[in-house]
Each structure stands twice: as structure tokens, then as C-alpha cells.
Amino acid sequence: MRARPTPKVVANGRVVASEIDGEFSLYDPRSEDVHILNHTASDIWGLMDGSYSVAEVVGLLARAYGTDPASIRADVERTVDAWVEVGLVRVEPD
Amino acid sequence: MCGSNQIDLVRRVTETPLIAASGFFDVIGASISVEADSTATLEVVNRLWQPFAVIELARDPIIFSIREQSGRFYLSRDRGPVSHGDIDFVLAELSGQINRAAIDQCQEFAIHSGVVKGSTSAIAFPAESGQGKSTLATACLRAGFGYVSDEALCIEDAGTIRPYPKPLALDRHSLELVLPERTPTGGETLLTAADFAAGVVVGSQTLGHLVVLDRSGEPPELEPLGAGAAVERLLRLSFNHYRRPEAAYRLAVAAARTADVWRLRYHDPLVAGRLLFERLGE
Numbered sequence: 167m168r169a170r171p172t173p174k175v176v177a178n179g180r181v182v183a184s185e186i187d188g189e190f191s192l193y194d195p196r197s198e199d200v201h202i203l204n205h206t207a208s209d210i211w212g213l214m215d216g217s218y219s220v221a222e223v224v225g226l227l228a229r230a231y232g233t234d235p236a237s238i239r240a241d242v243e244r245t246v247d248a249w250v251e252v253g254l255v256r257v258e259p260d
Numbered sequence: 261m262c263g264s265n266q267i268d269l270v271r272r273v274t275e276t277p278l279i280a281a282s283g284f285f286d287v288i289g290a291s292i293s294v295e296a297d298s299t300a301t302l303e304v305v306n307r308l309w310q311p312f313a314v315i316e317l318a319r320d321p322i323i324f325s326i327r328e329q330s331g332r333f334y335l336s337r338d339r340g341p342v343s344h345g346d347i348d349f350v351l352a353e354l355s356g357q358i359n360r361a362a363i364d365q366c367q368e369f370a371i372h373s374g375v376v377k378g379s380t381s382a383i384a385f386p387a388e389s390g391q392g393k394s395t396l397a398t399a400c401l402r403a404g405f406g407y408v409s410d411e412a413l414c415i416e417d418a419g420t421i422r423p424y425p426k427p428l429a430l431d432r433h434s435l436e437l438v439l440p441e442r443t444p445t446g447g448e449t450l451l452t453a454a455d456f457a458a459g460v461v462v463g464s465q466t467l468g469h470l471v472v473l474d475r476s477g478e479p480p481e482l483e484p485l486g487a488g489a490a491v492e493r494l495l496r497l498s499f500n501h502y503r504r505p506e507a508a509y510r511l512a513v514a515a516a517r518t519a520d521v522w523r524l525r526y527h528d529p530l531v532a533g534r535l536l537f538e539r540l541g542e
Binding site for chain 1: 487489516
């Protein structure tokens with residue numbers, strides 16, 4: 167039986183991301199909106215390179231923070247969903 | 261020559277206000293000509309806008325005129341009436357008009373901010389109108405800083421700062437606080453850096469510090485702040501980021517990266533000015 171493809175999340179190429187002191191700010195030229203990310207959101211953004219699914223992002227961050235994935239899953243999913251909604255990231259099939 | 265003609269000529273001359281002289285100013289890109297029918301008025305104008313004085317103007321200027329009639333002063337712009345009142349009121353109106361024209365034509369990324377300079381670099385404190393930029397700027401001049409602007413931080417494409425040392429505008433309360441020896445006028449009083457024994461900064465400057473103002477009270481405190489807050493603040497308080505939004509974003513990020521970012525908590529502007537000079541003046 168073939169495994170179901172796992173969609174990956176990837177930053178939209180048009181978005182300009184700038185990192186200062188470990189925190190990202192994002193500029194979307196289409197909407198002309200600027201998003202200032204806090205430290206945790208910046209960690210999530212740093213994994214939006216198309217290599218990982220949302221579940222994998224949760225796992226990687228949980229390991230980095232030394233915490234239970236279940237305790238951060240909702241926050242990560244909510245953050246990525248919000249970025250998808252405004253077009254900062256998109257979900258791509260594996 | 262007929263005597264009655266001579267009288268008629270004299271009457272016409274006296275009834276037609278004469279322009280005593282004009283001052284030419286290049287105010288961060290805005291070409292401004294100010295005419296006055298008295299040399300005394302023009303001397304005041306030239307003193308207030310001296311940092312922008314030029315011999316001639318490169319482009320068609322906006323022409324302001326100040327004329328006196330029966331003790332009242334009349335301000336016009338490109339020959340159209342603007343307002344009238346006593347000389348202090350008219351000068352404040354002129355200052356507002358020139359400021360709006362300058363900001364409108366400014367090609368730099370411009371942000372609502374007070375800006376002063378220590379011995380090496382500029383210190384900007386971006387803040388909304390009415391949040392005490394001018395009062396803190398004058399307190400900083402009293403503490404020993406040089407004057408860059410009480411209105412706008414103008415960031416050039418190279419990331420450097422273009423000084424905009426417009427006349428400092430203080431309301432009565434602020435004037436009594438920072439310059440108690442000066443008699444307040446009815447409305448805003450226009451001042452120069454010289455009134456505070458401070459120098460005017462000329463030429464492009466490096467931005468060394470960005471200070472976020474917090475007037476929540478005493479004791480005065482200056483503490484480091486994340487650079488992300490500075491990017492957001494610079495864009496939110498910009499006059500003109502909408503003209504070139506991506507360039508404005510990149511300049512805001514570059515400024516936040518280059519400068520140290522601080523939060524200044526204070527109540528008394530004079531105390532805050534001294535604190536800034538002690539900590540960031542070198």
C-alpha cells in the first residue's frame with residue numbers, strides 16, 4: 167500500500183523576510199502588509215522552506231523546546247493556517 | 261511735471277504694499293520663497309529657516325507672502341490668502357504650510373520623529389503628533405545634543421539620515437518647561453537651536469539609536485528593546501511609506517539593524533533629555 171503524500175508548507179517566494187536578533191519581520195509586496203513575528207513564530211517561519219509538513223514542524227519545535235508535541239500543536243497549526251490565509255505560505259503536495 | 265500727477269503717484273505707491281525682500285529656502289526638496297513687506301519680518305523668517313537658505317531656487321517655488329496692514333499680518337500662498345493675525349500666529353501658520361510642503365515633496369523615507377545628534381551618531385525618537393517630540397527634542401538640546409529635527413526622521417536610500425532642522429514649535433506649556441526665561445506668545449512659539457545654545461546638524465548622518473517613548477512615569481529608565489518593535493514603529497509612523505512600500509520596509513529593517521533600540525520611560529522631559537545625553541550622547 168502506498169503512503170499518502172504529506173503536504174509540505176513553504177513560504178511564498180514573493181514575501182521578503184528579514185531577521186533581526188532571531189526575530190523575523192515579513193513584507194508581502196502584494197498586500198503591502200508587514201508582519202512582525204515574535205520569537206516562537208520566527209522559529210516556525212524558519213521551517214517554512216518546503217521541507218516539512220505541519221506535523222513535522224510541530225515535532226521539530228517540540229524537540230527543540232524539550233516539550234510535548236501535543237502542547238504546541240494547536241498554536242503551530244493556528245499560526246500556519248493564518249499565514250496560509252493571508253498568502254504568506256502555501257501548502258504543497260509532497 | 262504736473263503737481264497733481266506727483267501726488268497721485270505717491271498715493272499709488274503707498275497704497276500698494278511693497279515687497280521689501282524675499283528669502284529663498286530649499287526645505288528638504290521643497291522650493292520655498294518667502295516675501296515680506298518689511299525687512300524686520302523677513303529677518304525673523306530668515307533666522308528661523310536659516311538652515312535651508314539658498315541663493316537661488318532650482319525649481320519653481322511655492323511663494324509665501326507676509327504683508328502688514330494696520331498692525332495685522334496677512335499670509336498668502338501663491339497669491340491666495342491663507343490666514344491673518346498677529347505676527348506670531350502668521351509665522352506659526354507659515355511654519356505649518358512649509359512643513360506640509362516639505363514633507364509632501366520629501367523623497368526620503370520620512371517618519372514622525374524627533375531627532376538629535378550626540379558626538380558620533382543620531383538618536384531618533386519616533387512618536388505620533390502631540391506625544392512630546394518637540395518638547396523632548398528641546399530638552400535634549402538643553403542637555404547638549406545637536407539639533408536634527410523635531411518633526412521627521414528622513415532616511416535616505418543609503419540608510420543615512422538627512423537633517424530637517426525646521427523651526428522648533430512649542431506650545432505655551434512646553435515653552436514654560438524648557439525655556440522659562442522666554443515670554444510665551446498666545447499659541448505656538450517658534451524657536452531655533454540657537455535659542456538653546458545648541459548647534460544645527462548639517463550633512464548626512466548615521467543613525468545610532470532608536471528610542472521608543474513611554475511616558476508612563478518615574479523613575480526615568482532607558483532599557484534595550486527588540487528590533488522588531490522598531491521596524492513596526494517606523495512603518496506605522498511613516499509619512500510616506502505608501503509611495504515605495506518595499507523600499508520603506510527595507511529601510512526600516514536596515515535602520516533597526518543598524519541602530520540600538522531602546523525604550524525610554526519618563527515623565528519629565530528635562531530629566532529624560534539629560535538621561536539620554538548621559539547614556540547615548542557619546
